[in-house]
Amino acid sequence: MNLKYGVVGTGALGGFYGGILAHAGKEVNFLFNSDFEHVRQHGLKVDSVMGDFHLKNVRAFGKAEQMPACDVVLVCLKTTNNNLLKQILPSVVHPESLVVLIQNGMNVEADVQQQFPDLNIAGGLAFICSNKIGPGHIAHLDYGRLIIGGYRVSNELVLKQVVTDFLLAGIPAELSPDLQMARWRKLVWNIPFNGLTVVLNATTDHLMNNPETKELAYQMMLEVIAAANASGYAIPETFADEMMNLTRHMKPYAPSMKLDFDFRRPMEIEYIYSKTIEEAAKAGFEMSRVSMLEKQLQFIQTRYCQA
């Protein structure tokens, strides 16, 4: 099955994952925003630990209406821009298309499904360290694993083919049988470290080297795990220990929310924090520490970041 791909939001994630599919020979149509003219003239450059490459002829578009309908649309926007999907998606899909939301947080699929009740939707979780370092120029620094799971998928074969296409392009991709579980597990790390690095103006190593914040990060991981368990997603507490161990051995790292804050961009508070807190509350579980961090972030966002 030869799938025609589209990428919405060609930044650090979309530029890398879309770029590597195109580099592997797939048809990939990219929707650009500010980088459109640059990429049309100079192509897309990806500096990657897996090997650098330069796509000279990119199927680049500046407007969604000019895109062809694609079989698979990778949505790589920050969730803070998900309000744009209402206008973009109708132009880039056909009735059988599969939209893969490669985004952080809780219940992103549900919100898109509500706007497009008949759309085929999957979620993607990127475990990657990648940045946009210039117009049409992506630096892929480390990792790259992609977990994909179906949300509402009428044709499972398409979903499997997407995973296969990524694997053939060299990406460690896997199909998750339980997308919601995968999202909860990713939040175990994202919730403490995204927010605490912003509120305490620090990188992961600072938080890990201080016994108080190390303990706090661990407590918050346990709170996410307890919320997941209350919601019916069984994650063992030892998973928090694994995540702490992993973080201890990471190079000093500024998570995506810290970068957003440093550049005074809107932070993904809603999908990483508010929706998770809501989801736990539905199961009768109060996330007291996570709620506190959410409120601190809301304060910082209102005071320092443009919406």
Add this chain to the structure above:
Amino acid sequence: MNLKYGVVGTGALGGFYGGILAHAGKEVNFLFNSDFEHVRQHGLKVDSVMGDFHLKNVRAFGKAEQMPACDVVLVCLKTTNNNLLKQILPSVVHPESLVVLIQNGMNVEADVQQQFPDLNIAGGLAFICSNKIGPGHIAHLDYGRLIIGGYRVSNELVLKQVVTDFLLAGIPAELSPDLQMARWRKLVWNIPFNGLTVVLNATTDHLMNNPETKELAYQMMLEVIAAANASGYAIPETFADEMMNLTRHMKPYAPSMKLDFDFRRPMEIEYIYSKTIEEAAKAGFEMSRVSMLEKQLQFIQTRYCQA
């Protein structure tokens, strides 16, 4: 009863409360640190909303050993300097002396009592806006109420006389029948606003004008009240509403811990936070939000403030 006073820690609090007693004609012996030479030459200046005054001949001392034994010793140090008391107190007390700890936080009396098992100890809670603005120069900007309560007092008459002396000097002083209750009640305000203004680099008005941090401050007040109640000190939840109302009508305010942070001085984390959390834990109550704030403050202190 004509009491001879001593003041240990002549800063914003000690300079004001000791100064006003001396101004009213009481004998007050002041222990100075860096300001000693200045005050010996120029006296002590107090600019007060109650009326300015200038004490030209101050019983000023640079060393505790040179102080006379006093009937009443007002300890107005920051609790971060309480390690000095072990050396200072023996020089300034006689067997019947009463030491009044005019300090913030939980269990300051218990810790001093442990070092001096036979000492008469009371606690004082200052509701005042006062700053040291130069050597031997205090600015008293607003309020001034002083609540005093006995901790271990062999002669209640001395305690009553202290309150009377303050009243005669114009200070709205009152004797509390329950010092521990008074400390819990003061912490209801101090715990949210001292720490949050530091972590979020804000003044009280910023926190009150943002719906998220206003809610968080309120939740933290309720957590302190719940901890007090669990510890056997009945404070109604409506007290949090009163405190929020009071804060809403305050001028923009940087609490003492925010000033300590701004000047990179050690913060009173131990007695305002850690000891309170400990006290609640003894009663089986976990202060989850307050503990989180404590850990954030410990991180900030280690990273930015000299110990």
